[in-house]
Amino acid sequence: MINTSPRFFQRDLRGLNGLDDICSLCEDSVKDSGLCSIHYSAYKNLNDGYEKWFQAYGKTLDIEEYLKNIIELQDSGKAVKEVASRLLKNELKI
Amino acid sequence: MQKTLIICEKPSASLHLAEALGKPNNIKKRIKNEMPYYEVQTDDQEITICSAIGHFYGVDSKDKIGRNNYPIWDYTWRPLYEIGRDYEKQKNWIDNIGNLAKECVSFINACDYDIEGSLIGYMVLKYACNGVDKIAKRMRFSTLTERDLKKAYKNPDPKLDFPMINAGMCRHEVDWIYGINLSRALTESAKRYSNRYFTLSTGRVQGPTLKFLVEREKEIITFVPVPYWTIEACVDVDGNLINVDYEKEKITSIEEAEEAVRITKDKYGIIDDLETKRLNLSPPTPFDISALQFEAYRHFGFTPRQTLGLAERLYLKALISYPRTSSQKLPETIDFKEILNKIGVMKEYEENIRKILLKEKLKPNEGKKSDPAHPAIYPTGVLPDKLEVREKKIFDLIVKRFFATFGDIAIKESNKAVIKVENKRLYMRASRIIERGWIEFYEPYVKFDEFLLPSIDIGDRVKFVKIEAEKKHSKPPPRYNPSSLLKLMEKENIGTKATRADIIDILYRRGYVKDERMIVTPLAFKIDEILTKYCPKVMNTSFTRELEDMMANIESNKESREKAVIEAIDNLKPIIYDLKKQENELGKELSKTITSMKQSEITFDISCPICGSRLLVVKSRKSGKRFIGCSGMWENKCRFSLPLPQFGTLKLLDKYCTKCGFQIIQVKSKGKRPLVSCPQCFVEKKKIQSNFN
Numbered sequence: 001m002i003n004t005s006p007r008f009f010q011r012d013l014r015g016l017n018g019l020d021d022i023c024s025l026c027e028d029s030v031k032d033s034g035l036c037s038i039h040y041s042a043y044k045n046l047n048d049g050y051e052k053w054f055q056a057y058g059k060t061l062d063i064e065e066y067l068k069n070i071i072e073l074q075d076s077g078k079a080v081k082e083v084a085s086r087l088l089k090n091e092l093k094i
Numbered sequence: 095m096q097k098t099l100i101i102c103e104k105p106s107a108s109l110h111l112a113e114a115l116g117k118p119n120n121i122k123k124r125i126k127n128e129m130p131y132y133e134v135q136t137d138d139q140e141i142t143i144c145s146a147i148g149h150f151y152g153v154d155s156k157d158k159i160g161r162n163n164y165p166i167w168d169y170t171w172r173p174l175y176e177i178g179r180d181y182e183k184q185k186n187w188i189d190n191i192g193n194l195a196k197e198c199v200s201f202i203n204a205c206d207y208d209i210e211g212s213l214i215g216y217m218v219l220k221y222a223c224n225g226v227d228k229i230a231k232r233m234r235f236s237t238l239t240e241r242d243l244k245k246a247y248k249n250p251d252p253k254l255d256f257p258m259i260n261a262g263m264c265r266h267e268v269d270w271i272y273g274i275n276l277s278r279a280l281t282e283s284a285k286r287y288s289n290r291y292f293t294l295s296t297g298r299v300q301g302p303t304l305k306f307l308v309e310r311e312k313e314i315i316t317f318v319p320v321p322y323w324t325i326e327a328c329v330d331v332d333g334n335l336i337n338v339d340y341e342k343e344k345i346t347s348i349e350e351a352e353e354a355v356r357i358t359k360d361k362y363g364i365i366d367d368l369e370t371k372r373l374n375l376s377p378p379t380p381f382d383i384s385a386l387q388f389e390a391y392r393h394f395g396f397t398p399r400q401t402l403g404l405a406e407r408l409y410l411k412a413l414i415s416y417p418r419t420s421s422q423k424l425p426e427t428i429d430f431k432e433i434l435n436k437i438g439v440m441k442e443y444e445e446n447i448r449k450i451l452l453k454e455k456l457k458p459n460e461g462k463k464s465d466p467a468h469p470a471i472y473p474t475g476v477l478p479d480k481l482e483v484r485e486k487k488i489f490d491l492i493v494k495r496f497f498a499t500f501g502d503i504a505i506k507e508s509n510k511a512v513i514k515v516e517n518k519r520l521y522m523r524a525s526r527i528i529e530r531g532w533i534e535f536y537e538p539y540v541k542f543d544e545f546l547l548p549s550i551d552i553g554d555r556v557k558f559v560k561i562e563a564e565k566k567h568s569k570p571p572p573r574y575n576p577s578s579l580l581k582l583m584e585k586e587n588i589g590t591k592a593t594r595a596d597i598i599d600i601l602y603r604r605g606y607v608k609d610e611r612m613i614v615t616p617l618a619f620k621i622d623e624i625l626t627k628y629c630p631k632v633m634n635t636s637f638t639r640e641l642e643d644m645m646a647n648i649e650s651n652k653e654s655r656e657k658a659v660i661e662a663i664d665n666l667k668p669i670i671y672d673l674k675k676q677e678n679e680l681g682k683e684l685s686k687t688i689t690s691m692k693q694s695e696i697t698f699d700i701s702c703p704i705c706g707s708r709l710l711v712v713k714s715r716k717s718g719k720r721f722i723g724c725s726g727m728w729e730n731k732c733r734f735s736l737p738l739p740q741f742g743t744l745k746l747l748d749k750y751c752t753k754c755g756f757q758i759i760q761v762k763s764k765g766k767r768p769l770v771s772c773p774q775c776f777v778e779k780k781k782i783q784s785n786f787n
Contacts, residue, residue: 035221038619042316049318057351070318075569077317094263 195223213262287681319567323351377532379461380470391577422461436475501532
């Protein structure tokens with residue numbers, strides 16, 4: 001079964017690096033969900049982007065596939081790729 | 095006989111003026127303590143013409159309080175040689191002008207007619223010439239041609255342009271107060287926290303400009319591409335394959351894209367309609383400085399600052415009118431015919447000028463923007479002699495643009511054939527220029543792709559020979575480059591035509607941006623974050639714009655300089671006191687970013703080929719020599735190392751060796767071409783050489 005759950009993007013990444021007030025992906029201070037403002041924006045854009053990708057591929061696109069595509073694309077933002085890689089690794093643990 | 099002293103802005107301008115006012119046998123060039131000046135004898139007057147070398151006076155703190163202290167609210171105007179180390183030469187220069195002034199009874203400011211020129215002349219007359227600013231006159235001219243200079247000398251304004259001088263003083267004072275206090279707040283916070291000095295700066299215009307860049311960079315690094323499809327289609331018309339466009343430029347779902355392909359594949363389409371439109375293309379407007387900077391970047395890749403410098407050189411050679419103008423207008427008082435006739439001697443322009451001169455009336459296509467001080471940029475008719483390549487390019491661009499403004503409207507014809515297949519429509523498009531008008535005068539700086547439709551009629555059948563859905567992804571917004579940033583600053587009305595290029599340059603010098611595509615560094619993100627957090631007003635474009643409007647009001651005599659400066663200081667005071675209170679917090683955040691930036695400057699992107707640890711530029715404590723070392727030296731006892739050049743400034747580039755994949759380095763030494771090399775291949779080469787020997 002493919003994973004298209006919106007809950008995937010509603011997770012709190014706080015403390016993934018063992019620190020509550022430092023972004024899980026860089027050394028900046030946390031704004032929301034365990035991420036700094038830049039990585040949090042990237043995280044939100046990834047979430048919004050998934051809906052568009054999902055519709056574009058006839059509602060058959062797995063989140064994991066989506067994230068892999070995003071990481072491979074040259075024009076994906078640097079922060080977006082960092083969040084996508086983290087989500088992908090985390091997804092494998094679920 | 096009455097003696098007059100004329101002050102020019104630059105030595106080359108004083109030579110032009112001397113040549114214009116005197117005859118070759120009655121111009122005497124003198125040099126005193128390296129300062130050239132000219133004595134000219136006319137029928138009824140003796141004239142001494144000297145020049146400044148840019149600004150001689152600047153704003154400084156009233157009391158000497160040391161470089162590390164802030165806030166500073168009391169300021170005064172001082173000679174620059176008392177403020178900075180690089181201006182010692184100016185002391186003699188100022189003294190010389192003062193001595194020349196003692197022998198004269200009348201005085202004229204003949205510096206460039208703009209805010210800076212008015213201020214430079216005023217300061218020299220007031221401070222170096224012992225307060226003669228009150229009786230001095232003002233020469234106004236837009237070119238350094240003999241005719242314009244003679245005319246300006248015969249009809250000077252009876253007194254100096256004080257509203258313009260006040261506007262200039264206000265700008266310098268407000269910018270100094272903002273710059274010194276905000277920059278010191280940043281630099282000192284970082285220094286007091288980490289005990290290390292690193293120059294940080296911001297200012298009234300610099301802050302909002304940096305914000306534009308940071309906001310754009312945030313959009314780029316958080317950008318998520320979205321897929322879409324385009325239909326790539328081709329039809330066969332009498333054996334000719336012609337590309338056609340699908341009715342939708344972008345298709346947002348794969349199902350719709352596949353359906354479009356399925357419907358049209360191997361089918362015949364019917365020509366359903368034929369449309370023809372004609373579009374009038376107006377001639378371009380004459381160049382103002384921003385438009386010239388934009389075009390020069392587009393065609394030659396010159397930065398706005400380079401273009402301004404080159405244009406100023408052409409102005410000082412009397413080849414073009416004053417370039418720091420925001421006007422797109424060319425008044426009728428300029429003798430266009432005479433200019434064209436003079437330039438017509440040059441072979442490359444001869445043919446076009448002949449065509450332009452056939453017109454009954456020469457009327458340029460003026461734009462909306464005007465400038466009370468100067469017209470748009472135009473060639474003066476003086477013929478160039480020994481121009482360097484880049485000057486030649488700018489001159490040619492200005493001349494051809496000038497020609498084009500006199501051209502007729504060009505007419506472009508666009509044709510569209512509508513092809514119908516079931517419920518889908520595709521379009522065959524073509525366009526051509528049917529009246530070349532001004533285009534022929536502005537080539538090669540204007541280009542149009544021309545394509546003709548084949549002979550077809552409504553009801554004809556055409557076969558689709560290729561139809562494919564091509565997957566694409568949306569693109570992030572482009573990064574600013576110096577030219578597009580300059581355009582944005584102009585649109586947002588921040589800074590002036592004279593200061594914008596310098597502000598962009600400072601952003602590079604401070605390490606806030608790098609590369610031509612203006613990639614924003616982590617330090618810039620931090621500066622923006624801190625200033626937005628602690629003093630959002632300073633980063634706000636509308637706040638800067640209000641100050642610009644206030645200064646424009648001073649220039650038009652609607653507001654007093656004193657009131658404007660007091661208001662600006664009152665706005666800044668609470669911000670600076672607040673920053674000072676949070677100095678420790680600020681210093682901590684800045685120091686962290688500076689340290690990590692410094693660290694990244696000496697850390698290679700590639701790992702150690704032996705143990706996989708990070709590779710660093712290391713300085714040996716014993717010998718003081720730098721080399722590439724492995725960070726795993728202590729943990730893994732890794733002994734990997736490579737030598738580095740011991741001279742010049744080292745930079746790790748974002749490039750990798752095509753042979754071995756190692757990161758490329760660049761070493762820059764003053765006055766030499768940068769050395770770009772692969773450290774690993776360099777060692778291998780040396781080994782091979784020593785084996786041969």
